[in-house]
Amino acid sequence: MAIRPPVECPLCHDDLDRDQKLEDHLVGTHSKRTLAKFVVSETVAMNDGDLV
Structure with a gap:
């Protein structure tokens, strides 16, 4: 069974519950x-053009 990593906030980089x-x-x-x-x-x- 694969485990998904937690979602990370793109602003503060906290992992969400x-x-x-x-x-x-x-x-x-x-x-x-x-x-x-x-x-x-x-x-x-x-x-x-800095992001793809």
Whole structure:
């Protein structure tokens, strides 16, 4: 039986509990500004070709 690794938050890199949803963690733990900065940095990286 294969065991899945825990989901990791892309912002703080915490491993989430098996019963915790990433969306709930993001909304409950991170501010709107932190979430917005992450989205902006990922978008810039994709547009600059830094991400595949």
